[in-house]
Amino acid sequence: MGFLLALKMAIASIISNKWRTFLTMLGVIIGVAAVIAATGFAMGSTASITSSIEDLGSNTLTVTLFNKGTNRDLSYNEFIAFTEENSKYIEAVSPTVTGNATIKYEAESYENSQIIGTNAAYELVKNSHVQDGRYILDLDLEFRQKIAVIGTAVVNNLFDSKDQALGAYIKIDGTPFKVVGILDEKEGGQEGSSDDAILIPLTTAQRMFSSAKINNFTILVSDSELVDETVVVLETFLTEFYGTDDSYRVFNLAMILDTLSEVTDTLALILGGIAVISLLVGGIGIMNIMLVSVTERTREIGIRKAIGAKRSSIMTQFIIEAVVVTGLGGIIGIIIGILSIQLLISKFVPPVIDTMWVFVSFGFSLVIGLVFGIFPALKAANLNPIEALRSE
Amino acid sequence: MTALVEMKDLKKTYKMGETYVKALDGINLTIKKDEFVSIVGPSGSGKSTLMNMIGCLDALDEGTYFLEGTDVSELSSSKLALIRSKKIGFIFQGFNLLSKLTALENVEMPLIYQNYSHKNRKKKAIEALEKVGLGDRLHHKPTELSGGQQQRVAIARALVADPPIILADEPTGNLDSKSGKEIMDMLVDLHKQGNTIILITHDTYIANTARRKIVLKDGKITEDVEVS
Structure with missing residues (x-):
């Protein structure tokens, strides 16, 4: 039996059970939409943070002097003199x-x-x-x-x-x-x-x-490799000068970037995990409904076998039906995921739709259909035609 | 010429609960091309089991069964499926049409499993339906047809792949006497056109329509006579 014919049969069967099919694929739809939206959100926020920090320059440091908790006062000229002494690290200072x-x-x-x-x-x-x-x-x-x-x-x-x-x-x-x-x-x-x-x-x-x-200085580090070292040099100097490390703050933008991207990565992982679980639950739902379908159609399977359907033809028919259901669910999920990025997530972060994740989640939904469709399809293919014909 | 059906000392035992039932107990049967045979017997005589054997729906326990010279007991399930689609045309008591498909699609089905092209499939299915007088009912679903018409669709389905054997299991069992007579007339016609027909029934009157009558009792052939 040809693939196209099996596909046609699967679609006919899906159409004759519209609502049941829709409810069955809901798990896959939600899962795929969640994958697309979650990765879109994570990548969007990473892109936004990265671009704003790169605008500021990733090898710049910001030094803020509070002159608190100390009676020593660092003058502008003293600070500039220090930076000039350390020209190996510090390329330019802007107060x-x-x-x-x-x-x-x-x-x-x-x-x-x-x-x-x-x-x-x-x-x-x-x-x-x-x-x-x-x-x-x-x-x-x-x-x-x-x-x-x-x-x-x-x-x-x-x-x-x-x-x-x-x-x-x-x-x-x-x-x-x-x-x-x-x-x-x-x-x-x-x-x-x-x-x-x-x-x-x-x-x-x-x-x-x-x-x-003057309390604010922005420092351009000569080489991005030297950023961490420069922070140490600055902090040592300032702590020695003030006798405390409460009187100043040195910001390293690269550090902030690292922390933020760690946060978004974790978020993406959690959301992705939820999405995968939802897909698996959706897959179990599909297996369940396919088993019901096999029972309901026992007689049909018996007739098909009696007039010449091989085990493999019956298997193909049911597996394709499961894969079409999850594939369709995947497509609907992708559409909903993209819409939610465009309409909702774009309000918070720049919308990013990663084609790789679109394909991955679609492929995954097909695999779910294949994996969870095999057991019901085997059950159908192994039915004894005589008993199947006898069933009501 | 080799016989279509050749069974030697065929046995089949079913387990029903704790007891074993000998459904077929040493069947020796030869059916040649162009015969019109009825297999008759009361319920429990083993005639359904014999039909399942002839139709390759079930495996035998002992003995041999050659179908057109092929030893069927040696074949795998997918080979058996192919044999069923090519050599046997089933006609069932309950019609066994797929209710969601049209008459045409139902008749096309055996050809689908034999990998006919779409065009040939359609052509042959229409021919078969015209042969049973349903050329004007191609796109009707079974529920839109009368019992007699549904059985005629089933006959068209049995004929469509030109199988050497037509195997009819109580074909008139679910029909009123008028439709039943129409179906029997059609089987007689098909026999005249050169089809080999095996008819399973409990009704002696129907059985007498055939040319040869085989009476089955307790899994054994008790009578095998020409019908005049």
Whole structure:
């Protein structure tokens, strides 16, 4: 008996028992949808975390000084001197002073932007470049220049075009600053994103926010291999200086990335495990219903055997029926899984649909049908035709 | 010419609960091509067992059975299935049509298991249905047909693969007397057209329609006569 014919027979049998078939395949549908959604979620969140951390640069360290629990005070110059001594590890240091202010351009007013006072090294450390104009120079710091490099969100909110923005004077808390550069767009120019920033010279910012003390440093490590060593060098120096390790914090972005990806991996494993169990339960359900079907169709099997069906023909018929049920369940599950990624999961993380997992889960559902279909099919194939014909 | 059916000292014992029942106790039977044989006997005489033997549905315990010169007792179950589909056309008392399939699909079924192509299958099945006078009922399901018509579909199914033997088990048992007579007339016609027919029945009147009558009692042949 040909495969196509067996397929046709299986489909006819499924159609004649629509609801029962649907309920039977529910386990497979839920299992496959869960696999697709779980892997999609895990991969989406990993991708999102990785990309945001890679934006920041995976070999950057952030040092925050609290000056708490100590009476010693580390000055800006002392810290810079230390980093210069350790140029083997530290390629560049960018100190930052941040604050918020009202920004005005002619009649337009805007309040959300973060004002970041920094130096020329910021470009290298944060991997943030200008698309137009120039960056802050160390000369600007020396002369406390009132110049600003602005992000695209600021451009969009205050100006009609980039051309209009470049060279214009904006007022930050009433003080006029000349716009000398526009930053590359990183997050679609959205308000509150990293595109919503105004960079001004560090010294200008210190005067403006009346904070002589600089507490934040971003450090670019010369080689990503040296990140861990650099952390040790920094911590040793700071602990020695303050006499305590409560007065500062060194953040390593790579460490955060590792921890987060471990969390998402575990999550994917748990969700995947649940999905596999659901598929197995679905498979048992299919075996159950196939056994019922064999009993119900005993007479049919008897007739088929009497008029010439071989054991193998009967086996093929029932196995194909089981595989068609699980395969169909798999396809429906894939559709539901993809829809749930697009409609639901995409609200939290970027939607990722991995074709490998689509094929794996579809293949797995076929295997489930094959494995759990064999026992009922054997039972059908081994029926004695005389007894089968006698059954009602 | 070799006989179609040749049984020598054939025995079959069934276990029923704790007791063993000798269903067939030394059957010697030869049936040649073009014969119309009836096997008659009361219930429990072993005639159903004999039918299952002739139809290769059951394995014998002792003796030999040659079907068209082939020793059937030596064959595997899949070979037996092939022999059933090629050499035996079954007609059952309860019709045994598949209720979800149309008349045409039911008749096509034996050909499916012989790997006929779709086109040939359909052609032969339509021919067989036309032969039994159901050319206009091809796409009816069994429930949409009368008992007599259903049995005619079953006859078409038995004929479709041109088997050398037509094996009919109480073919009129579930029919009213008028339909029963139609079916018997059809079997007589089929015999005239050159088919070998073996008819199993408990009804002596029906049995007398055949040319040769074999009476079975307690698993033994007690009478084997020509019917005039």
